[in-house]
Amino acid sequence: MSGPRHVDRLDLEELPSGQPVRLWLEVVHDAMGMPLEVPVIVVRGPKSGPVFGVTAAVHGNELNGLPVIHRLVERIDASKLRGTLVMAAPVNVPGFHRNARRFVDQRDLNTMFPGRPDGHASHVFAHRLLDRLVRHFDYLVDLHTASFGRENSLYVRADMRDPPTAELAKLARPQIILHNPPSDRTLRGAAAELDIPAITVEIGDPQVLQPKYIKPTLTGIRSMLAEVDMLPKRAVAPGPPPTLCKASRWIYTDHGGLLSVMPQVNEFVAEGDLLARQRDVFGDVVREYHAPYSGVVIGRSTNPVGQTGARIVHLGRVTDVLPPPPSEVPPETAED
Template identity: 30%
Template sequence: MAATRPAARASFGIGTVKVRPGHTREIGLPITKLVTGSELSLPVRVVHGRHDGPVVWVNAAIHGDEVVGVEVIRRVLATLSPKTFRGTLLAVPIVNVHGFMAGDRYLPDRRDLNRSFPGSSRGSLAGRIANLMMREVVAKCEVGIDLHTGSDRRTNLPQIRADLDDPRTRALAEAFGAPVMLHAKLRDGSLRAAARETGATVLLYEAGEAMRFDQWAIEAGVAGVLRVLEALDMVDPVVGAPPVAGLVSRRSGWLRAGRTGIVHLDATLGQRVEVDDRLGGLSNSFGRTLRLVRADRAGVVIGRTTAPLVNRGDALVHIAEIEGAQPPGTPDSPAASDGFDALGEIQVL
């Protein structure tokens, strides 16, 4: 008697399109029309594997000037074959299409798209885009990775922000392998908050600077996304160095300028600091020192400004306090890093 062949996977439906198993399809989900009458669409690539597995999404450019994630997604997709892929991946490289085309963080009405979820099909432009993303992408998935960079004139150490108290989220955050995992509260209106309400497991990746292709941020993002897909058994084991055990933080804060002036920062991403360590200084236009910049807490530098001119109160250095960190001078305490090679084998130049 002939063996029964397993039933083929069903086609995957998104918008008005059906994607057959073992195939990849690029589609545009209609958002609105431009003043010219041209259609503006949300770009999605569906990788519908031949074999069963989870349904996952990865997105970038919710803020239109955050371009690192767009390149991360391009490089990840270049490694995937729907013939061997297990499960389904929905890749949305540009969520804020208006902002991306203009090189702007926000939408034309200055709304922050990442404060507009879950949105409404009858709301503002931001609300309509958010609703479309939730309805056609997030609602179909069980896991999502939201890719970000620092905001204008700020740069971030590769880091995962997530609910580290949820076991599955924690496991996937560890699989990603970023130098730091930050337990982050949900923000009202964010994609992560809205997706969590649907039951999805969400990781938020932060790395690099807006409007720049920081290669170290891109490479860490590509490796991390592929490791998450591997942990979900959607791809075969990724060749390369295993992930470094990320440091865990549950509290962080920005050190702010005490004076208006020209800032000269010595602090580097990934650097270990102790309370009162000198991180730079503020001077006037003649070079006279106005105030030193000193650490107000012990931890690791996970973000810093790239702006040379600052006003009093501007954010300068973001320091994450490390869970379980030992006092300096103890035998097992990690050494300070000039970049963040000791935390993730990635060096900022």
Template identity: 25%
Template sequence: MHMSEKEVLDILGQKVGLGESAKVSFNVAKLHTQNRIDVPVIIERSKKPGPTILITAGIHGDEVNGVEIVRQVIAKGINKPKRGTIICVPVINVFGFIHMDRLFPDGRDLNRVFPGGKGGSLASRVAHKLMTQIVPHADLILDFHTGGADRFNAAQIRIVKNEVVLDELAQVFGAPFIFNSKNLNKSFRNSCYKLGIPMLLFEGGKSFHIDNTITNTGVNGVKRVLNHLEMLNRKFKVSRPKKQCVRITESKWIRAKYSGMFKPTVNVTSKVEKGDVIGNITDPYGSFNHFIKAPNNGYIFNVNESPIIYQGDAIFHISTKLED
């Protein structure tokens, strides 16, 4: 691996030698009150050289569950490698995190402005700094996300199709689902893909919410990947995934035919058959009750947990094609 064997890691103006730990500031911009805002970048290096893994979360400021996974990785000391280097950035969009907002103060979605530019919008500058000063050190990136709004995502790893390295690592991670999804234009994942740096993108849970199952799946997945790369500290045990991993190659959103009060009757990760009732929509006056039926056999891997929905809202994500 190219970058990894370096004796000294020169990152954000600080030099970190083998066997050293460091907390480096990813300084972005001041708040409007002139308070400095520093995103801590937590670096742990083994005395033994090896790969460099970058673990990130909080590209969207409301995706607290992803941040919690990275927090636990650090708090438990999983980020102290047996060989190589682990760099953790628990909250990339700290502005959004402060305001409990998905976006940047300039109203931009950070995950749609990569690779960014030095003289662009605030979000664009942050993307640029991340891509030029942190990402080039990495041999592999684990990026943690959470379902948007009230849509609860089953724990899943998202990768593009037919990438041998990613396929293997996604299997190793051991989330219940691997979802083949295209790299979105101007996303963090796409920009890393263009640099040839593999990324496992984890999705799980819903915004403003911490779910223990999702958190545990994420932390266990990190341990399995590190163990696979012979980087996991000896004191940690690696568990086998509880479920056989399902690979989803194609899927569709089931949308609400009516506005009303919504109750899903299946759990996220459920296997359903065509025609099964998976939820219902009612009105406050008890005058109508619409049953939502599965349009095909498949797995439900995202459920909208909002009690009030409008016609056309995405309420379930169902697989339409699995890889054998």
């Protein structure tokens, strides 16, 4: 692997093919006038084809996506790649340094897209990241995790009305797929506005590395690359069938106290099931919270200190349980 180069523009055509190329991509500058650079790894195949983008740690404390990228680079055979794989992580370098979700100006970077050429630091960063990196992509997989005080299942946010996007979501090997049109100011939404099929993969919990989620995510991205004819298909064992949700919402407390959440992530609950119990500081039960509808737990609170308005569970409305993601070759030849 070649040593890192410092660039202020991503010119994919000038990069050598057949090997990973490491880059520091300049985006903005800090108060000392030093460049704030995002680490980027580019792998160009010997044959032309799509540009597939993978980003991680848009929130600086969401780390599970980094080893996904590292292992993808280690295991990919660049000589068999058709097209270009572009991976950027951590995107939020200041947040990564501080073990923090937010950008240097204390704003949530994933609510700033498509950004502006002027304005707050996060607006400018988002605008330039789109211009210097994301606009090159034909596909985007944006890797996230839960925030502090919460845990997530392995789930995908995707606009399931768009066939190319829906196919990426199914191949990601998630536990849950949440139909979620990208109408917000996220990186995924900005990519969709550029007609780039894009999904968000939520890989478990913040500030930890979780092999149980990293491995299927890596396999899923490898399957996506095969599906768009960037890599040859290979033998993989079928994944578990994902649950499809048409919508979801967080359930919140209406009182304060110590919160005990009952169901685990990826657990199904029926309408009326006990979701959580809340006690005051003397140990007396002050509230019990029940499921307002039947669904599946996409995420849950892990913080027992819950004031009024604290999150309890992220509850998905189940549409269907989909067939398991297909193996890339007939199952009789598949292996783990």
